[in-house]
Amino acid sequence: MKQQHSNIGRLGWMPKTLTQVVAVACLLGAATPLLAEPLAMPAQSVLSEMMSRQQQMQAELNELRDLVERQGYELEMLKRSNKEAYMDTDQRIRALDAIVRPTAGAGSVPTEVTPVPTTPAVVPTSPPPPVVVAPPAQTVSADDQAKYDQGLKLLRAGQYQPAIKMFDQVIKANPASPNRPNALYWTGEAYVVLGDLKSALNAFEQVVQGSPAHQKAADAQLKMGYIYYDQKNYARARETLNKVKTQFPGTQAATLADQRLKRMQSEGV
Amino acid sequence: MPRLFIALLLIFATLPAHAALQIDITQGTDGTMPIAVVPFGGGAPEDIAQIVSADLARSGQFNTLAPSAMPEQPIDPQQVNLDAWRTVKRDYLVVGRVVRPDAVNFALEFYVLDVISGQQLTAMSVSASRADLRMGAHRVADIVYEAITGVKGAFATRIAYITETGQPPMRRYSLEVADSDGYNPQSILESKEPIMSPAWSRDGRKLAYVSFESRRSSIYVQDVYSGRRELVASFPSINGSPSWAPGGNKLALTLSKDGNPEIYVLDVATRQTTRLTNSAAIDTEASWLPDGSGVVFTSDRGGRPQTYQVGVGGGAPKRLTFDGGYNARPSVSPDGQFLATVQSCGGGFCIAVLDLKTGASRTLSKGSQDEAPSFAPNSAMLLYASGGGVLRVASVLGQANSTLSLQKGKVRDPAWGPFRQ
Numbered sequence: 001m002k003q004q005h006s007n008i009g010r011l012g013w014m015p016k017t018l019t020q021v022v023a024v025a026c027l028l029g030a031a032t033p034l035l036a037e038p039l040a041m042p043a044q045s046v047l048s049e050m051m052s053r054q055q056q057m058q059a060e061l062n063e064l065r066d067l068v069e070r071q072g073y074e075l076e077m078l079k080r081s082n083k084e085a086y087m088d089t090d091q092r093i094r095a096l097d098a099i100v101r102p103t104a105g106a107g108s109v110p111t112e113v114t115p116v117p118t119t120p121a122v123v124p125t126s127p128p129p130p131v132v133v134a135p136p137a138q139t140v141s142a143d144d145q146a147k148y149d150q151g152l153k154l155l156r157a158g159q160y161q162p163a164i165k166m167f168d169q170v171i172k173a174n175p176a177s178p179n180r181p182n183a184l185y186w187t188g189e190a191y192v193v194l195g196d197l198k199s200a201l202n203a204f205e206q207v208v209q210g211s212p213a214h215q216k217a218a219d220a221q222l223k224m225g226y227i228y229y230d231q232k233n234y235a236r237a238r239e240t241l242n243k244v245k246t247q248f249p250g251t252q253a254a255t256l257a258d259q260r261l262k263r264m265q266s267e268g269v
Numbered sequence: 270m271p272r273l274f275i276a277l278l279l280i281f282a283t284l285p286a287h288a289a290l291q292i293d294i295t296q297g298t299d300g301t302m303p304i305a306v307v308p309f310g311g312g313a314p315e316d317i318a319q320i321v322s323a324d325l326a327r328s329g330q331f332n333t334l335a336p337s338a339m340p341e342q343p344i345d346p347q348q349v350n351l352d353a354w355r356t357v358k359r360d361y362l363v364v365g366r367v368v369r370p371d372a373v374n375f376a377l378e379f380y381v382l383d384v385i386s387g388q389q390l391t392a393m394s395v396s397a398s399r400a401d402l403r404m405g406a407h408r409v410a411d412i413v414y415e416a417i418t419g420v421k422g423a424f425a426t427r428i429a430y431i432t433e434t435g436q437p438p439m440r441r442y443s444l445e446v447a448d449s450d451g452y453n454p455q456s457i458l459e460s461k462e463p464i465m466s467p468a469w470s471r472d473g474r475k476l477a478y479v480s481f482e483s484r485r486s487s488i489y490v491q492d493v494y495s496g497r498r499e500l501v502a503s504f505p506s507i508n509g510s511p512s513w514a515p516g517g518n519k520l521a522l523t524l525s526k527d528g529n530p531e532i533y534v535l536d537v538a539t540r541q542t543t544r545l546t547n548s549a550a551i552d553t554e555a556s557w558l559p560d561g562s563g564v565v566f567t568s569d570r571g572g573r574p575q576t577y578q579v580g581v582g583g584g585a586p587k588r589l590t591f592d593g594g595y596n597a598r599p600s601v602s603p604d605g606q607f608l609a610t611v612q613s614c615g616g617g618f619c620i621a622v623l624d625l626k627t628g629a630s631r632t633l634s635k636g637s638q639d640e641a642p643s644f645a646p647n648s649a650m651l652l653y654a655s656g657g658g659v660l661r662v663a664s665v666l667g668q669a670n671s672t673l674s675l676q677k678g679k680v681r682d683p684a685w686g687p688f689r690q
Contacts, residue, residue: 058549059572066571069588077628 141177144170148179151186160190181211185220197227218244218253225257234269301667302417305334305359309377310344310366314399317367317377317406323450324410324424327671328650329664334359346380346389354384361390363413374398377409381416391416403452423645424449427686428652429467429476430660434678443678444478446493449645449685451660451673457493468520469686470513476684477501477511477520488522490537501537512556512564521545521555521564532566534581545579546586552577556600565589565599565608576610590623592630598641601625602648607665609633609642609651620653622665633663634670643685652683 151166167183167190174180188203200223207220221244228237237260244257306322318336325331336342340353344366354362365379375397381390393412397405404425411422426449434441442464447454458464462481469476470490477490486508491498502508504526512521518537523530532545532555545563546552550570557564563580570577576599577586590596595613602609605625612621617637623630638656645651648665655661655672658679663670 062550062570062572066573069571070591073588073591080628 141174144173144177144179147173148183151183155186155190160194163187164190181207181214181216184210185216188220188223192223192227197231201227218248218251221247222253222257225260229260229264232269234264238264301330301332301669302361303334303359304331304361304363304413304417305339305354305357306363306413307339307342307344307365308336309379311368313367313375313402315402315406317365317402317409318363320403320406320450321363321410321413324407324422325414327450327662327664327669328414329667329669330414330418330649346382346392349382351382351384351387359384361413361417363409365409370396375402375405377405379409379413381413403448407448407450420649421647421688423647423650423685423688425689426646427473427689428643428660428683429469429686430654430683431464431467431681432678433658433681444476444491446476446686457496458491458498466510466682467684468511468513469684471515471687473687473689475513477513479509479511488520490520501540502535510554514557515559515561517561521557523553523555532564532579545581545583547583554598558601559603559605565601567597567599576608589625592623593621596621600642600644602644602665603646604648606648607644609644611640611642620651620663622651633665634661641682641684643683645685646688650685652685654681654683 147166148170151163151170154160154163154166164187167187170177170179170183171187177183184203184207188200188207191197191200191203204220204224204227207214208217208224211217221240225237225241225244228234228240241257241261244251245254245261248254304325306318306325308319309317322333326333334357338357340357341348341350343349343364346364349362349364360383362382362384363379364382365377368376368378370376377395377397378393379395380392382388383390391412393409395405395408395412397408407425410424414420414422414424427446428449428451429444429446432443432445434443440461442460442462443456444458444464444467445454445456457476458478458480460480460482462484464481465479467476467478474494475490475492477488479486480489481487483503485503487500488502488508488511489498490501501520502511502522502524504524507523507525507530509523509530510521513519514521514534520535520537522533522535524533524542525531527544529549530551530553531547532552533542534545535542545555546566546568548568548570550568552566552568552570555564555566558578561581563578565576565578566586567574568577568586569575571588574595574597575588576590576596577588579586589599589608590610590612593612593614595618596610598611600609601607608623608625610621610623611618612632614621614632614636618639619632619636620634620639620642621630621632633651634653634655636656639661640654642651642653644665651663651665653661653663658681660673660680660683661670662673
């Protein structure tokens with residue numbers, strides 16, 4: 001048997017397909033009188049069994065491929081519809097908020113629904129968008145609002161520089177604009193994504209200093225804490241995060257600040 | 270064949286005797302732009318306005334007006350009474366005339382007017398010889414179409430298809446080239462053996478096709494104008510489904526020279542082949558992506574034929590179709606937005622179009638034996654072969670569906686040529 005195999009090997013002709021294997025088997029069966037048992041018959045039945053098994057496996061493989069492809073596709077569709085549902089809900093909340101807010105008193109700010117980003121490293125494509133704040137005493141000009149909305153749209157589309165420019169127009173146009181703190185806040189977020197932490201700090205600082213009572217002030221302060229942490233300026237980070245806790249107790253920003261302080265403690269910084 | 274004549278009935282009553290085709294337009298006119306193409310003044314051997322009008326109607330984006338329903342028939346913008354056209358609810362108006370600068374040539378002078386604003390959208394003159402007169406009229410239609418929709422018109426283009434006539438042993442196959450409306454058909458190859466899958470080169474000069482003239486499949490490339498032809502692929506076993514690459518002298522095709530039908534790219538100049546797919550299943554019917562980055566093709570690797578996409582560098586194919594248990598003969602629109610396939614529907618096959626951006630899918634035909642969808646170069650219309658072997662044109666954006674019905678034989682495998690250069 002060994003002899004036969006090495007001979008075939010030397011001939012440089014190795015069986016490649018099943019048909020060739022059958023051919024080799026027949027050849028072996030016919031040309032090897034030395035073999036104690038006839039090889040051809042059992043080998044052939046084994047081979048035909050193998051072939052039908054192989055065909056079966058191929059069919060099953062095809063079915064499984066179909067299933068995997070379909071599931072991948074369904075997953076993708078699900079992701080998409082999920083995102084759409086989110087955007088839809090988001091728009092409804094904004095619309096509702098715009099109705100609720102003008103009737104609310106100035107003192108009610110802390111009880112408002114405040115969209116605080118839930119993850120530390122916020123990418124502005126996914127966080128809830130800012131609520132358009134329209135205190136009763138001030139009105140938003142149509143142009144102002146359009147620019148602010150445009151800025152948000154650009155931000156969502158990942159066009160950070162153009163978004164910053166658009167927000168800048170809102171900021172510069174009217175220092176009393178109710179959109180100003182929001183525009184500044186999102187400018188800060190955009191700079192974080194762009195990696196310009198200095199400009200981000202500057203923008204957040206303006207929110208905290210310029211509108212300390214604004215709902216965005218807590219978030220801005222929190223983000224400043226995060227930036228200091230990223231810059232390994234742990235002392236300032238601790239100080240800033242503690243301010244969030246004491247100045248805005250009960251807010252989500254305060255909870256997040258507390259979490260980060262605990263993490264810093266566990267990291268020993 | 271059931272026919273639903275609309276306003277075109279009158280027009281076709283006056284068809285010239287040499288016309289080989291009839292055109293029926295079925296289905297709705299919702300969302301279409303109302304236009305009137307007034308019969309051209311001056312006189313010509315072809316009814317220019319009728320050709321323009323039929324082109325616009327076939328796009329599915331316009332509804333046209335029969336001359337008998339027109340309040341007036343001006344040939345100059347100064348003669349137009351806009352109020353009269355507003356009364357018959359027309360948004361756009363085309364007026365013009367045929368002038369003879371010399372004994373040989375014709376000049377088609379025309380104006381496109383916006384009836385609502387009263388503005389003139391365009392004023393042009395298209396010149397054509399007697400033999401070119403119909404093509405000249407199609408050019409007018411292209412300009413009108415573009416002036417109103419902002420999208421380049423694709424009427425002054427040509428189509429190729431295969432006809433089959435007679436019964437064995439007298440059966441004959443013919444590769445024909447005609448205008449986009451089916452007129453002026455010319456046979457460029459005749460054979461007793463089947464001819465299949467014509468494919469236009471991007472410059473519109475050459476057709477690649479499969480011929481069984483040597484009793485087995487081979488792929489030829491033929492110059493449409495000179496008739497000169499060249500055998501480019503005759504590998505053992507299958508040689509099928511050629512498709513020209515957008516850039517360069519390359520064909521994607523199906524070969525089974527290595528055992529199993531797979532997609533290859535053939536460099537026509539060097540005759541070198543590169544294999545793109547590798548699967549135990551049947552991979553066939555490759556069609557290039559418009560940017561040349563890869564091909565879409567049919568494969569039954571998932572058990573049933575579906576459309577996949579693979580890059581020119583090979584790699585793992587990506588499945589594109591999930592609607593319906595069968596999606597074969599894929600074709601991507603030149604703008605890259607749509608994928609047309611032959612889809613199983615209601616026990617038969619119809620043409621389906623998938624919007625690759627939104628994932629939305631719709632069927633453009635009712636079936637039941639539709640095949641071989643081919644996009645117009647402006648992506649707005651789709652040509653396909655229908656059940657009884659007739660050619661049909663469907664609007665990708667609108668609802669219209671027209672028949673280009675030849676009077677003889679069965680028509681198969683249509684291919685819409687590129688914009689004329």
